[in-house]
Amino acid sequence: MELQKPYFAVIFTNTRTEDDNGYAEMAEQMEALARKQPGFLDFESARSGLGISVSYWDSLEAISKWKTNLDHQAAQKLGIEKWYSWYKIRICKVEREYEFRR
């Protein structure tokens, strides 16, 4: 259905290096920290070789603030130095949604 109040998604698609040192702990910490940020709505994550994590936010401002959070910036730096061989981040406006539950 069409959303009366659109919200926003950050699609983070990535491939990893072979360097696992500290990765899982940091990923867990960053998810926990994201969940505490103002404007955070939800987080979904999966990996099969390719990793896809999607976080949902109530505004673009909330996404900007999360991007520049100091602990998050330190994690981003380590991600580029060590953990990711490639990533793409897409900032999206969620305009419609449908849900099915058995």
Next chain:
Amino acid sequence: MELQKPYFAVIFTNTRTEDDNGYAEMAEQMEALARKQPGFLDFESARSGLGISVSYWDSLEAISKWKTNLDHQAAQKLGIEKWYSWYKIRICKVEREYEFRR
């Protein structure tokens, strides 16, 4: 960077039933079929319990046509009857993107 020409993402998040009968084959067929549709741009998929598949399209019209494709509709019907315990589909406009490559 800000996109001069926004494009669209369909985020399909799902959990599966225990019924694997025909699922992998159908998922493969539907990805191959999607890739042939007008306006298709890209497809990304991962699963760790939770499944996340994201397809990218050049217009909302392309997404509508793919949704109503007859073979795709037959697959959607089977998905609801057999394969998915829950899913959520979000139609999004991609407004900004960033990429890193080692």
